[in-house]
Amino acid sequence: MVSLLERISNPIFNKPNMNLFVNGTERVVTGVWEEETLLSVLREYFGLIGTRFGCGKGLCGSCTVHVDGEPVRSCITPVNNIAGTSVLTIEGLQQDNEKLHPLQQAWIDERVPQCGYCHSGQIMQAWGLLSKTRNPTEEQINTFMDSILCRCGTYDRIKKAILRAAVMLQQSSDTNA
Amino acid sequence: MPDLSRRSFLKATAWIAGGITIAFSARLIKEKSVSVGPTLEFPNAESGKGWLQVRSDGKVHMLCPRMEMGQNANTGLAQIVAEELNIRVQDITLHYPTTSETAPIGFTAGSLSMMLFSKPVAIAAASMRENLRCRAAKINKISVDEVIDTEGGFVILGSPRIGYQDLVTDESIELDFENSVIPTLYTFDPRRIKKQVGQEAEPRGIKDLVTGAPVFSGDIQLPGMLYGRVIKPPVRKARLKNLNFSTVQNIIGFFDIVRDGDFVGVVCRTPGSLDKAVRSVIIEWELPEPINQEKINQLLDINVALQRGDLPSTLQDENHNPSANWDVDLEFAVQLQTHAMQEPRAAVAHIEKINDIERINIWTGTQDPWAIKRHCADDIGFREDQVEVHPMRMGGGFGGREHYEVEQDAARLALATGLPIKVQWTREDEFRVARNRSPSSHRMRLACDHKGVLSNWWHAYASGYVFYSRSRLPDWLLPFKRSTAGGDFGVSRGAHPAYKSPSIRVEYKEVDLPIDLGVWRSLNGAPNTFVIESTMDELARQKSIDPVRFKLMNIPDSMARLGNCLKRVETMANRNPLPAKSGYGRGFACGVYEKNSFVAVSVDLHIDHEARKICIDRMCCAQDVGMAINPDQLRAQIESNLVWSIGMALMEKVEIGDGQIASNNFHNYMIPRMSDMPSLDIDIIDNPIIHPSGAGEVALIAGSPAIANAIRDATGLRLTRLPIKYTDITALGSL
Ligand code: FES
Numbered sequence: 035m036v037s038l039l040e041r042i043s044n045p046i047f048n049k050p051n052m053n054l055f056v057n058g059t060e061r062v063v064t065g066v067w068e069e070e071t072l073l074s075v076l077r078e079y080f081g082l083i084g085t086r087f088g089c090g091k092g093l094c095g096s097c098t099v100h101v102d103g104e105p106v107r108s109c110i111t112p113v114n115n116i117a118g119t120s121v122l123t124i125e126g127l128q129q130d131n132e133k134l135h136p137l138q139q140a141w142i143d144e145r146v147p148q149c150g151y152c153h154s155g156q157i158m159q160a161w162g163l164l165s166k167t168r169n170p171t172e173e174q175i176n177t178f179m180d181s182i183l184c185r186c187g188t189y190d191r192i193k194k195a196i197l198r199a200a201v202m203l204q205q206s207s208d209t210n211a
Numbered sequence: 212m213p214d215l216s217r218r219s220f221l222k223a224t225a226w227i228a229g230g231i232t233i234a235f236s237a238r239l240i241k242e243k244s245v246s247v248g249p250t251l252e253f254p255n256a257e258s259g260k261g262w263l264q265v266r267s268d269g270k271v272h273m274l275c276p277r278m279e280m281g282q283n284a285n286t287g288l289a290q291i292v293a294e295e296l297n298i299r300v301q302d303i304t305l306h307y308p309t310t311s312e313t314a315p316i317g318f319t320a321g322s323l324s325m326m327l328f329s330k331p332v333a334i335a336a337a338s339m340r341e342n343l344r345c346r347a348a349k350i351n352k353i354s355v356d357e358v359i360d361t362e363g364g365f366v367i368l369g370s371p372r373i374g375y376q377d378l379v380t381d382e383s384i385e386l387d388f389e390n391s392v393i394p395t396l397y398t399f400d401p402r403r404i405k406k407q408v409g410q411e412a413e414p415r416g417i418k419d420l421v422t423g424a425p426v427f428s429g430d431i432q433l434p435g436m437l438y439g440r441v442i443k444p445p446v447r448k449a450r451l452k453n454l455n456f457s458t459v460q461n462i463i464g465f466f467d468i469v470r471d472g473d474f475v476g477v478v479c480r481t482p483g484s485l486d487k488a489v490r491s492v493i494i495e496w497e498l499p500e501p502i503n504q505e506k507i508n509q510l511l512d513i514n515v516a517l518q519r520g521d522l523p524s525t526l527q528d529e530n531h532n533p534s535a536n537w538d539v540d541l542e543f544a545v546q547l548q549t550h551a552m553q554e555p556r557a558a559v560a561h562i563e564k565i566n567d568i569e570r571i572n573i574w575t576g577t578q579d580p581w582a583i584k585r586h587c588a589d590d591i592g593f594r595e596d597q598v599e600v601h602p603m604r605m606g607g608g609f610g611g612r613e614h615y616e617v618e619q620d621a622a623r624l625a626l627a628t629g630l631p632i633k634v635q636w637t638r639e640d641e642f643r644v645a646r647n648r649s650p651s652s653h654r655m656r657l658a659c660d661h662k663g664v665l666s667n668w669w670h671a672y673a674s675g676y677v678f679y680s681r682s683r684l685p686d687w688l689l690p691f692k693r694s695t696a697g698g699d700f701g702v703s704r705g706a707h708p709a710y711k712s713p714s715i716r717v718e719y720k721e722v723d724l725p726i727d728l729g730v731w732r733s734l735n736g737a738p739n740t741f742v743i744e745s746t747m748d749e750l751a752r753q754k755s756i757d758p759v760r761f762k763l764m765n766i767p768d769s770m771a772r773l774g775n776c777l778k779r780v781e782t783m784a785n786r787n788p789l790p791a792k793s794g795y796g797r798g799f800a801c802g803v804y805e806k807n808s809f810v811a812v813s814v815d816l817h818i819d820h821e822a823r824k825i826c827i828d829r830m831c832c833a834q835d836v837g838m839a840i841n842p843d844q845l846r847a848q849i850e851s852n853l854v855w856s857i858g859m860a861l862m863e864k865v866e867i868g869d870g871q872i873a874s875n876n877f878h879n880y881m882i883p884r885m886s887d888m889p890s891l892d893i894d895i896i897d898n899p900i901i902h903p904s905g906a907g908e909v910a911l912i913a914g915s916p917a918i919a920n921a922i923r924d925a926t927g928l929r930l931t932r933l934p935i936k937y938t939d940i941t942a943l944g945s946l
């Protein structure tokens with residue numbers, strides 16, 4: 035078996051580093067981690083464990099984060115494909131220390147989570163919808179959210195929470211205007 | 212034997228540092244723990260001591276006796292404590308103990324939490340309150356009756372309010388009340404206007420879940436931690452035939468391979484290199500028996516069993532007449548289903564040496580941490596006091612997390628490498644390793660008189676084992692359990708008729724299937740209720756009687772709560788008329804789960820020929836589980852169960868290929884999605900004088916037959932093989 039030392043001195047570990055902007059902060063990915071998926075880098079390298087692993091094949095959406103403003107499945111996104119991009123995770127959603135993001139607050143108000151495992155992905159996908167479509171119809175919600183699985187079956191409340199967050203966002207933009 | 216007495220536990224932790232600590236009631240079941248089975252120490256004299264505490268600042272602390280997987284049982288228990296102590300539930304601090312911090316607590320399963328824990332918790336909290344009241348009386352030199360409740364303390368006429376903090380000092384006091392009189396329990400007092408119990412309470416820890424805080428076992432990070440995986444065979448007890456790992460060393464990030472008999476584990480420095488390394492290992496297994504769908508169908512063929520008289524277990528047998536004039540005679544096939552909890556299991560294990568003594572710490576989401584502790588000690592040759600299990604939140608359980616498994620992978624790899632190891636099962640591992648809900652095959656016959664009064668009932672079925680499946684028990688124990696336990700009650704769950712009939716026979720055969728089976732939400736409650744409620748519906752329709760009237764007519768007085776649910780759900784359904792178009796249908800079903808939980812469901816659906824889909828438009832549910840401690844969370848459990856019933860009726864099936872379980876991820880095991888959701892109308896029938904019963908797996912039993920009955924209503928077709936597909940309808944040539 036290869037010794038730890040040998041592996042550490044392997045030239046592959048000494049490649050030039052790649053950068054990512056994660057939740058607004060520049061982060062560097064080095065060595066063997068450059069060969070990983072975005073999910074693996076977020077969770078195990080940066081310690082941003084809010085993004086969850088559900089299937090590893092792009093099928094469940096638990097790992098959804100935003101890359102340059104678009105929801106993507108981090109489990110099938112090789113990190114070296116997205117060098118230099120901006121990544122937003124559930125940990126970065128809350129802008130204001132005092133106040134949760136409207137979607138997070140709506141999730142609490144509607145008491146959405148059961149086991150809670152899918153909800154980082156659900157919320158990030160929902161933000162993918164609301165950040166562009168401020169007043170989604172139920173139909174639009176169904177279509178946009180359909181690929182994010184929740185085994186506990188909290189879909190009814192997810193829908194209600196998205197509608198509630200849409201109203202909250204509307205209200206806050208009204209007061210800002 | 213390590214000293215597991217409560218005193219040593221309480222001393223070992225800082226828990227009783229100051230203030231008054233109270234034990235849970237001693238007036239409950241005392242059961243021995245079975246070393247290979249689950250932890251059965253439900254609240255009793257020795258377990259759960261010191262779960263409740265009022266500290267010198269007057270604040271109430273509670274150790275959570277339940278493992279969380281989304282059912283929010285601890286929130287409900289905290290509501291009870293709050294009610295008894297006249298405080299607000301959000302003011303209670305909850306603590307989640309490790310296995311070294313309390314004596315063993317019974318495993319979390321079977322929707323038993325409220326049933327078994329609500330009263331002991333209420334007694335403990337009420338005893339605490341009465342003790343505090345005595346103190347107040349003593350200090351003020353008045354009689355106890357003059358000390359009146361108020362929020363967070365007491366009042367005495369003409370004196371300032373006394374808060375709990377005024378009655379507790381830094382001195383550490385432990386109250387024992389094993390032989391004292393049970394005080395008034397506010398929770399169970401029907402005349403009391405309750406402030407906490409029966410109210411909506413925010414689930415504890417919900418903020419962590421929406422902000423992505425570390426709460427699951429896979430979220431644990433330890434310095435120097437490596438990533439491990441054990442290569443899983445298609446079924447348990449398979450033997451390793453061939454192993455070739457000659458190329459694994461070329462994988463960048465590879466660290467070690469651990470081989471011990473049939474155990475093959477790989478350890479790498481990153482999750483991605485682990486995936487690659489595992490893929491590079493070539494491995495072949497020898498199965499104890501070949502597996503494929505055909506073989507399983509043969510083993511389960513109910514008609515063969517009936518012909519041979521091979522149905523060894525009889526659940527009910529009264530005036531049976533096999534040659535009765537049967538009005539309906541149907542055969543059913545229920546599919547193999549899996550838990551597919553959203554979080555594939557994960558565990559982190561770390562062995563450290565303190566004062567020359569090795570100790571292993573395991574972080575895992577499990578329904579039974581004390582079983583994990585026992586089994587781990589046994590597995591790696593440690594004493595039990597060298598093992599500490601840190602229970603983490605489960606990303607779904609549904610009966611699939613009771614055994615020492617992913618923890619074993621992590622513990623063995625940590626032992627072999629001497630390093631902290633994280634094992635995150637892949638989704639494919641989860642599908643391969645799951646102990647699934649058995650398929651079953653049924654034949655059900657019914658007869659009634661011209662008015663619709665049931666005269667004859669005959670339900671015969673064959674199912675794989677649930678509790679005594681070969682994957683759940685060691686070989687030496689299996690034959691003993693199977694022959695002496697008086698039937699596998701997982702197999703018979705839900706098969707008791709809720710209706711009255713002068714002639715009844717319910718018989719079944721437990722089959723030793725060559726696949727891994729086990730405990731799934733409701734056990735066989737959902738399959739059996741599906742069969743019964745489909746057949747009852749069919750009989751009503753053939754006799755041209757309204758199915759709801761027909762069922763109400765045959766529900767005995769002793770099942771009045773079931774009848775109530777059915778009537779209630781009919782009223783709810785009728786609020787929205789069914790479109791008078793072809794292809795639209797409405798169905799009803801009801802059921803009893805574990806004697807004390809009653810439910811009825813209605814389904815409105817239509818067949819969408821353009822989308823080639825069965826579309827569920829609306830589901831109503833009325834449920835009575837006695838006292839509703841947290842109505843919002845009861846509603847959440849019903850929602851979840853209704854979604855599961857859609858999966859069971861229309862989608863889910865674990866496919867079996869040649870020599871393997873073929874379903875391995877969400878592309879070939881379909882579960883409900885948002886677009887499958889109907890509108891929901893849910894009614895909780897609160898019965899405040901009835902002790903709360905389980906709610907976690909109730910509505911599921913009535914949901915899937917209500918769907919099948921609605922399809923019958925819409926198409927005229929009685930579909931009896933689950934899951935029902937759109938193509939089943941077109942194949943049988945409806946409309
Ligand atoms: S974990 Fe990425 S889609 Fe399932």
Ligand code: FES
Pocket residue numbers: 147148149150151152153183184185186187188281553606607
């Ligand atoms: S809440 Fe459990 S998977 Fe969505």
